[in-house]
Amino acid sequence: MKLIFTIILLIGLGRLQAQQSDFKHISFDKADRIALTHKDESLKNLPELTYKLTKGLATDVEKFRAIYKWVCISVSNDYNLWDLNESKRSRFKNKTEKLEQWNAKIKKKLYQNLLKRKQTICSGYAFLLKDLCELAGLRVEVIHGFGRTAYTNLNKNSKPNHSWNSVYLNEKWYLVDATWASGKQNPITFEFEFDYSDGYFLAHPQLFKTNHFPIDLKWQLIGNETFTFQSFLAAPLFYRDGFIFIEEPARLHKFHTNINISETGKFSYKFKIPIDSKSLVFQLDDGVQVTKIYPEIDIRNETTVLSYRFEHTGFYDVHLLYNDTYLATYTYKVVP
């Protein structure tokens, strides 16, 4: 009964929360086309750039879209600067003064690289987005906090490591992450590759909170609900493509679960678009071999429940894939 109540509450909240589907009636084709046309513009003249990106767009959300998309498709992640910063930060971890000096130095370097080469790391994306949007008369905030990816080992002593933005549209605040939307690192060459993913555009706060933890909690945008740093660290790992397909987890499982072999593992989601359930698979990795399994699927109302019963004991990484795209990861310890 309690569970049903929670689910109803969650779905109810979901309706109220600011997300991309609020703008279903607006097509972003024009804004996207404008962003693409001006892809190679430089950052030498920001007012002019903003003007070019927003001219002829009628609504604030379209203006914001054009600027956001432009930032995502024309500014690249600066991995060299990232590496340098990462090593200095760990070297000066316990030397506050040195760390401050370094921060002042890299701040300048960051903006220089951004202006000259259109390369940056997340602070740069977030500040550029804010500056451009303000020139267009839009309200945008830079939000600092913790970003959680498959390779960030966050713990309770970690320092903030990420920045993203919130934008005010039609009297509501929305969440976006231009850094993670713009591209990824090639796993072989380690070079940055542009590969825009739409999932972080006006993302659903219930999903966004699982990999973005703001220093100022009001930017979780989840109303009166409390979601602590501990819950954040214990949440499942959702990938950027997960944000494209999943509207919200109908029930938020934990990243790690201990399960008895006689029990069935259950996962429930609300998908954004009609999903071909045959294309939903779990990839199980027990450290030695990777297997693909097809979970049992039950769709009720708008909630899709996937269930699977493990055949052997052991420790598993469980990845949820849709047509070979990684959406989420969990770990399971299956005990006799």
Added chain:
Amino acid sequence: MKTQTRLIQFKKTLMLLVFGMAIQFSNAQESPEPSTKNSLVIKGQVTDSEGFLPGTSIYLKGSSIGVVSDDSGNYTFPKPLAVGDILVFSYLGYEKKEVKVTSDTLVINPKMELESTEIVLTALDRGLPFKSKRK
């Protein structure tokens, strides 16, 4: 005759307009309003703690009319301004500065300051799925 005068006047206005637009920032949104108050030509040099600051955007608040400071941080605002107009000086990573034009403003030399509170942050999406570390 009357029509001809009108036509000449129209042509004059048109030329003025075109001329006005040409000396402006390449994409002025509004045509300049001819007014006797718009007579202040503002120039200056933008600096920060380490010297002059090239590439600063300078624009009239609430419009897209603007200019960018040159290699020595110098600028001349392309549109004569009126008393009460606000010039915004903006450079990525620096605090924005707004300066109101008064009747005796001729030169504005703003000193820009780096945004104070911000920390440089570094989370990367490596585009690879999670893999547990096993003993």
